[in-house]
Amino acid sequence: MHSNRMASRGYFFVVLHALVFASIATSAFSQLSPNYYDYSCPRALSTIKSVVEASVQKERRMGASLLRLHFHDCFVNGCDGSILLDSTSSIDSEKNAAANLQSARGFEVVDDIKKAVDEACGKAVVSCADILAVAARDSVVALGGPSWKVRLGRRDSTTASREAADASIPAPFFSLSELITNFKNHGLDEKDLVVLSGGHSIGFARCVTFKDHIYNDSNIDPNFAQQLRYICPTNGGDSNLSPLDSTAAKFDINYYSNLVQKKGLLHSDQELFNGGSTDELVKEYSDDTEDFYEDFANSMIKMGNIQPLTGNQGEIRVNCRNVN
Numbered sequence: 001m002h003s004n005r006m007a008s009r010g011y012f013f014v015v016l017h018a019l020v021f022a023s024i025a026t027s028a029f030s031q032l033s034p035n036y037y038d039y040s041c042p043r044a045l046s047t048i049k050s051v052v053e054a055s056v057q058k059e060r061r062m063g064a065s066l067l068r069l070h071f072h073d074c075f076v077n078g079c080d081g082s083i084l085l086d087s088t089s090s091i092d093s094e095k096n097a098a099a100n101l102q103s104a105r106g107f108e109v110v111d112d113i114k115k116a117v118d119e120a121c122g123k124a125v126v127s128c129a130d131i132l133a134v135a136a137r138d139s140v141v142a143l144g145g146p147s148w149k150v151r152l153g154r155r156d157s158t159t160a161s162r163e164a165a166d167a168s169i170p171a172p173f174f175s176l177s178e179l180i181t182n183f184k185n186h187g188l189d190e191k192d193l194v195v196l197s198g199g200h201s202i203g204f205a206r207c208v209t210f211k212d213h214i215y216n217d218s219n220i221d222p223n224f225a226q227q228l229r230y231i232c233p234t235n236g237g238d239s240n241l242s243p244l245d246s247t248a249a250k251f252d253i254n255y256y257s258n259l260v261q262k263k264g265l266l267h268s269d270q271e272l273f274n275g276g277s278t279d280e281l282v283k284e285y286s287d288d289t290e291d292f293y294e295d296f297a298n299s300m301i302k303m304g305n306i307q308p309l310t311g312n313q314g315e316i317r318v319n320c321r322n323v324n
Contacts, residue, residue: 031310032151036130041121045134048126051113052138060249063139064203065106070136071199071303072100073129075186076165078307080157081129083165084110084320090159091323097165102239103206107321110135114320128320129154133304140296143202145251148297151304155314158323172209176271176278186306188299194272194281195299198292200244201255205265207232207240213267219274221262228265244269256286 037044056063073083076094083100084107087093095104110131117126130152141147170182183193211232214225231240244265245255255269259282264270273282285292315324 032153032305032308034149034151036152037126041117041125043120044117044126047117047120048113048131048134049138051109051116052135053142055109055112056139056142060143061203062106062109063143063251064199064244064248065104066109066132066135066139067199068203069104069106069110070132071196072104072165072169073132074303074306075170076161076168077157078309079129079133079154079304080307080309080314081127081132081154081317081320082157082160084128084132085157085160085323086321088322092160092162094160094162094165097162097169099165099169099171110320118318124316124318127154127156127314127316129156129308131320137300140202140251140300143249143251145201146293146297148301151301153310154308155310156317156320157309157314170268172205172266172268173212174268174271176274176276179268179271186303188303188306190278191281191295192299192302194278194285195292195295196303197269197272198253198255198285198296200266200269201251201253202248203244204241204248205244206238207242208238210242210265210267211238213265213270217267217270219262219270220264224261224263253285253287253289253292256282256292260286 052063052066069083070079072094073079073081076082083094083104085091085093087096094100095107110128113131113135114128117131118124130150133150133152133154137148137150168182168186170179174182179193180190183189188196210228211234213220214228214232215234228242231237231242242265245258246263247254258264259270259273262270262273264273272278318324
């Protein structure tokens with residue numbers, strides 16, 4: 001009887017936590033709007049788009065870098081621009097977290113966007129968190145992917161946490177159950193996991209993130225593994241790069257086709273197609289661009305609404321790298 005009561009209490013608190021998270025997310029969601037800057041800075045979105053397009057045209061990989069910054073920002077205490085803050089005596093920068101150190105890029109482009117937007121607005125009106133969200137969308141579009149209406153009105157954090165980043169950003173060695181739990185902790189479900197992993201349709205990964213997969217995992221095409229071993233030797237070469245899918249400069253469904261062929265670059269990628277609960281969705285997207293694009297847009301909107309700072313919370317930074 002006692003154990004049943006304890007189990008009931010445990011279930012109650014799980015449900016209560018879910019309801020509280022949902023109410024916070026819904027409240028923040030209702031305060032964000034695609035039209036947020038229509039009156040305060042009508043040129044904001046077109047200015048961001050022009051800088052992103054120029055940057056991606058100059059270097060295709062930059063599109064993936066900007067998308068990744070938004071992902072990694074949202075997964076640490078919500079989409080609040082904390083990933084952009086440099087280290088100070090009181091801030092341990094998220095740039096030094098394992099998932100970002102020597103691999104996160106695009107900070108200079110964000111600086112360029114911020115400068116251009118503030119000039120267009122006449123002052124600091126647009127938050128760095130919103131810049132990341134819009135730049136991610138514009139990067140996907142620039143590389144041939146779908147568009148969506150970014151909900152705006154986020155404010156910037158006044159702190160950052162390398163420790164939180166290490167604990168929150170999904171690791172390339174995660175199992176499927178670890179990935180599902182991680183996404184669930186951020187209010188995202190299994191479908192969001194599979195869909196948002198499609199962001200790996202563009203960009204590159206460092207040898208250190210896939211070395212174990214190509215030498216020790218069995219769920220990988222042997223010829224594919226052999227090719228990667230030339231790029232990524234057992235000793236050294238940790239910073240050598242390999243494309244995340246076979247068309248890394250184009251946002252498409254090849255990422256999923258590669259998984260079906262057991263050619264996922266990261267262990268965590270291939271976990272999505274390895275006899276588990278996500279196999280069917282991977283198969284669906286490997287054969288249906290329209291479905292993937294529609295679902296990716298919806299999941300990006302959902303992710304962009306993870307615990308944003310709104311109203312009088314946080315601030316609008318003058319310099320994205322530093323607290324005002």
